[in-house]
Amino acid sequence: MSAAVIIGASHAGVQAAASLRQAGWQEPVILLSAEKDYPYHRPPLSKGYLAGEKDEEQLLLRAPDFYREQGIELRLEDPATSIDPVARKVVTRSGSFGFEKLLIATGSKARPLPLPGAGAQGTFTLRSMMDARALRDGMRQASAAIIIGGGFIGLEFASTAIRHGLDVTVLEAQPRLLSRSLPAALADFIRDRHVSSGVRFRFGDQVAAFEVSGGRVTGVRLGDGQVLAADLVLVGVGGEAETALAQSIGLDLAAGGIHVDGHGQTSRPGIYALGDTAAFHNAYATAPMRLESVQNAVDQAKSAATHIMGGNAPLVAVPWFWTDQYDLKVQMAGLARPGCTEIVRGDPADGAFSVLQLEGDRLVASYTVNRAADHMASRRLISEAPAVNVALASDASVPLLRAVKAAA
Ligand SMILES: Cc1cc2nc3c(=O)[nH]c(=O)nc-3n(C[C@H](O)[C@H](O)[C@H](O)COP(=O)(O)OP(=O)(O)OC[C@H]3O[C@@H](n4cnc5c(N)ncnc54)[C@H](O)[C@@H]3O)c2cc1C
Incomplete structure (x- = not known):
């Protein structure tokens, strides 16, 4: 059977299943979950859910019907226990599943x-x-x-x-x-x-x-x-990548995760790794690294699905992340580099400000507190890398996208 088997049904695994279907994968999609709950958004666990502002239903990644409608065989509480890369099958608690493509999205676990x-x-x-x-x-x-x-x-x-x-x-x-x-x-x-x-x-x-x-x-x-x-x-x-299955079949590791290329492909063709468990050399990083964020899990899943379908969309997205504490929405974009210079935009006393990190005159990372527009602008400036005008960027009344040097 030429199925796609996905191990792990969270942000990366569910997105990969959805993207495969969207891109026209006609064969079975088997989505294996170690958990008993329908796949859910993980970030609210430490935010709205704990605070009692969100209930479990509001956390669902997809309505339960979605999987059936999309022909995705979601198998709850059926963890993969071993992989046979030669016979191309995954053994689970309940049985075994042959695969043509295997996607490992086993995430991370609390240290x-x-x-x-x-x-x-x-x-x-x-x-x-x-x-x-x-x-x-x-x-x-x-x-x-x-x-x-x-x-x-x-x-x-x-x-x-x-x-x-x-x-x-x-x-x-x-x-x-x-x-x-x-x-x-x-x-x-x-x-x-x-x-x-x-x-x-x-x-x-x-x-x-x-x-x-x-x-x-x-x-x-x-x-x-x-x-x-x-x-x-x-x-x-902190968290540790869940790499036991990958290690058992000798996949290359890096930075504590499963080493993948920009398409999410591991050292074994046809086997992909996505999300928290994967380590790759992001365009904004100096070495392979793991990124523990929803954005990375989702984007990596999309790249892998495209590659499986014969397309070419390596992951080039600017990494971003957020945290909510009290009335503070803190958003981060890009990756800091040693020796960056820092600009503070706005006054922390107002409860809304941004810290920008530049390498030369290029923005490489930004950290915003209650300044969502700065965050969105930063993602674009980091990606397009125009020369930043420091004086304008330091002035919080100037929209950040305008804080660039005029082209010579
Ligand atoms: C409390 C909390 C708050 C967070 N807040 C944020 C935030 O604000 N912003 C942000 O961007 N990110 C946040 N993160 C990180 C984000 O949730 C992760 O980056 C994201 O969940 C990664 O998705 P993933 O699918 O790669 O892995 P995971 O979400 O870790 O899921 C992996 C899944 O695989 C399953 N699994 C493992 N082994 C097997 C097996 N052998 N067989 C079958 N299934 C298996 C696991 O049980 C799990 O369900 C937070 C994480 C936590 C825990």
Whole structure:
């Protein structure tokens, strides 16, 4: 049978199935999911869903009928357990499926913190709908939360938990927040917004253990022996690509993910990898890297589907990402490079400003707070790479798209 088998039914896998059908793939499409829930939007798990602003139905990626209507065989709770690349078949919990094309969209998983007491009741990670349900219930019963890791997911949870009346402390091992993803000015702005809402931060501490009594977490013990009390602990120390199946068949890896080209093709022709699990050399990067974003998952899926159908649309999109915390919509575009110069557009005191990073006079990355127009303009300027007029770009009253040097 000349099926397309897709392992993983989330942003990348579902988009790949839809794009294959849209592009005219006539053969079966088998979409394997390890989860029991219909595929859903993952970003709201740490935002609107936890805050009680969105229910589960609003999170669905597609209406359940979509799969049947499109002739996509969505198999929930039927994870792939092995791949035979020679016989070209995937074995799952329930059976085996032959493939002509295989798409691995297994995403990433929450990085564990294997310390004494890990896994006690009241400790959580946040990756899936099941995790989010458990965390939402846990939040309702808790009074003091410790968040290990000041990354996006931890901070989004902090902003929700404090509004729910919990006492919230964030432990960040680095000297400042988001040191790998945001410029200091913006990271400090976000920290201050949390502090003004009552969130406490501790920087530079190492966590040595979870304190547990009667199977329930009661706090965390730091490296210096100090114990911080909590009845809820969220571990948010990043994600790891789910590459076990790819490794079992010897696919090349890079940057912790499955190495792919601009079409999403792995080192084995006819086998693709997409989304969080894939690492590729983005046009805006200096080496292969994994991008953990919805935009990357969706765009990579579209490129792979086009390639499978004989087309040529390598991924060239400018990477972008967002996070919502309190009344702040933070949007990022492009990839920072060492040695960039920085421009701040607007006044952080107004709660709306942008930080632009330039290499020479070209915009390479932008970070906007409540300035959606700057974000959209940045994506275009990063992609088209005109020379930026620094004086105009620094003036928040000038539309960013006009802040370019006149052609000579
Ligand atoms: C809480 C949270 C908030 C986020 N917020 C944002 C945001 O604001 N903006 C943004 O751009 N991105 C955000 N992200 C990241 C974004 O959700 C991911 O980049 C995106 O989900 C990647 O999609 P994916 O399909 O590659 O992988 P995933 O969404 O990780 O899905 C992979 C799927 O494959 C399944 N799977 C794994 N192994 C198997 C197997 N053997 N067989 C079958 N199925 C398998 C997994 O169970 C999972 O369902 C957030 C992520 C989380 C967890």
